[in-house]
Amino acid sequence: MHPAEQYQVIVIGGGAAGLMCALTAGQRGRRVLLLEHADQVGKKILISGGGRCNFTNLSVDATNFLSANPHFSKSALSRYGPKDFIALVEQHKIPYHEKKLGQLFCDGKSTAIVNLLLNECRTGGVKILTRCRVAAIDRRSDVGGKRTFTLQTNLGSYEAESLVIATGGLSIPKMGATDFGYGVAKQFGLKVRPCRPGLVSLTLDSKDLQEIEGLSGTSADAVVACRNQSFRDAILFTHTGLSGPAILQISNYWEPGDPITINLLPECDLTDAITQWQQERPRAELKTLIGERLTKRLAERWLESVGENKPVSQYSKKEIAAISARFHHWRVVPSGPSGYRVAEVTKGGIDTDELSSKTFESHRVKGLYFIGEVVDVTGWLGGYNFQWAWASGQCAGLYV
Numbered sequence: 001m002h003p004a005e006q007y008q009v010i011v012i013g014g015g016a017a018g019l020m021c022a023l024t025a026g027q028r029g030r031r032v033l034l035l036e037h038a039d040q041v042g043k044k045i046l047i048s049g050g051g052r053c054n055f056t057n058l059s060v061d062a063t064n065f066l067s068a069n070p071h072f073s074k075s076a077l078s079r080y081g082p083k084d085f086i087a088l089v090e091q092h093k094i095p096y097h098e099k100k101l102g103q104l105f106c107d108g109k110s111t112a113i114v115n116l117l118l119n120e121c122r123t124g125g126v127k128i129l130t131r132c133r134v135a136a137i138d139r140r141s142d143v144g145g146k147r148t149f150t151l152q153t154n155l156g157s158y159e160a161e162s163l164v165i166a167t168g169g170l171s172i173p174k175m176g177a178t179d180f181g182y183g184v185a186k187q188f189g190l191k192v193r194p195c196r197p198g199l200v201s202l203t204l205d206s207k208d209l210q211e212i213e214g215l216s217g218t219s220a221d222a223v224v225a226c227r228n229q230s231f232r233d234a235i236l237f238t239h240t241g242l243s244g245p246a247i248l249q250i251s252n253y254w255e256p257g258d259p260i261t262i263n264l265l266p267e268c269d270l271t272d273a274i275t276q277w278q279q280e281r282p283r284a285e286l287k288t289l290i291g292e293r294l295t296k297r298l299a300e301r302w303l304e305s306v307g308e309n310k311p312v313s314q315y316s317k318k319e320i321a322a323i324s325a326r327f328h329h330w331r332v333v334p335s336g337p338s339g340y341r342v343a344e345v346t347k348g349g350i351d352t353d354e355l356s357s358k359t360f361e362s363h364r365v366k367g368l369y370f371i372g373e374v375v376d377v378t379g380w381l382g383g384y385n386f387q388w389a390w391a392s393g394q395c396a397g398l399y400v
């Protein structure tokens with residue numbers, strides 16, 4: 001048997017966090033090996049942001065993340081913020097723009113971000129192996145008492161003092177997602193918090209689906225609320241339930257059995273608007289008037305469920321109140337999140353109590369680090385999850 005190849009740092013997982021950690025450690029002069037089981041690194045970066053990678057957000061702080069410990073992300077985010085990654089993007093002359101709400105996207109393809117990371121890894125002398133499957137991890141002490149990790153893989157065995165787990169979450173298995181990181185945590189006795197799909201569309205049961213029948217493909221600007229959290233963005237009616245950015249955002253906060261409340265007309269107070277229309281356009285039909293602010297199909301469908309359509313002057317105060325409630329406070333209890341197949345992220349993961357928020361090293365197992373999405377820190381939609389990957393990767397890279 002060949003002796004294990006020696007490194008100072010081995011990173012498992014060549015996604016956003018793993019690449020960032022590897023390039024940072026490599027540029028510090030550490031001998032770094034990065035192992036990726038897929039046929040190429042950065043596959044999720046390539047499909048992110050509709051192919052243009054929403055690589056960060058202009059305004060990022062711990063309130064944009066969910067975790068059992070809401071303070072855990074503060075340290076890394078304050079040491080490696082959006083401006084640091086933007087500086088790297090500018091240094092590599094990658095054109096970008098703000099789409100909305102501080103979200104920064106590449107003007108061109110996401111490949112530019114993967115190339116940036118690969119170029120920086122090259123500068124740091126990082127060795128990258130793809131199609132590498134790790135079969136076993138052992139932790140051993142040599143005669144001098146120095147502890148190392150030895151990895152058996154299909155490409156050979158490798159040894160290092162620092163082992164970084166950056167294998168991400170369970171979302172989009174067809175892009176290479178595995179539960180490998182959680183397995184390593186369990187092997188070394190670290191707690192893992194329950195996982196579930198995040199930033200995901202929500203399904204409705206058959207009764208609620210009937211209510212939205214015929215609306216599939218319709219979208220609306222709405223405010224969606226659940227558990228004291230609300231987001232204003234587009235919602236999309238689908239044949240299985242609700243999707244669109246505002247729904248994805250609220251899905252991170254939604255727990256089974258929770259109702260969500262949707263305001264389909266956040267721009268106006270419908271009671272006031274109808275009272276005004278009764279004065280100014282008394283003969284116009286209400287569905288036409290509401291249809292000027294919402295898609296006609298949605299206005300019509302929503303009105304059907306609270307009574308007949310007639311000229312606006314004919315509505316009583318009681319009817320107006322019911323119609324207003326229908327549009328401003330639609331309350332629905334989703335039957336579940338759609339699965340990992342379509343979820344953008346995984347909520348839960350390695351319990352942050354197990355890790356240093358400064359170095360991402362395990363408190364129990366010296367030399368073992370967890371970064372990125374595998375950790376119980378989940379960001380909002382809008383570039384926050386990549387910022388977490390960059391920040392946690394960079395901070396760990398300074399200590400491995």
Ligand SMILES: Cc1cc2nc3c(=O)[nH]c(=O)nc-3n(C[C@H](O)[C@H](O)[C@H](O)COP(=O)(O)OP(=O)(O)OC[C@H]3O[C@@H](n4cnc5c(N)ncnc54)[C@H](O)[C@@H]3O)c2cc1C
Nearest residue numbers: 013015016017037048049054168176180372373383385386
């Ligand atoms: C469709 C989609 C679009 C998204 N768009 C955005 C966006 O625009 N902005 C944003 O901020 N976030 C976005 N996200 C979320 C973002 O992609 C993730 O949060 C981020 O990639 C997490 O980085 P990571 O390095 O921790 O994990 P990943 O990027 O998932 O990387 C993990 C890597 O580990 C590899 N791996 C897994 N198991 C093993 C194993 N056993 N051995 C070796 N390697 C392994 C995987 O193949 C992968 O390369 C999107 C997610 C999806 C699914």
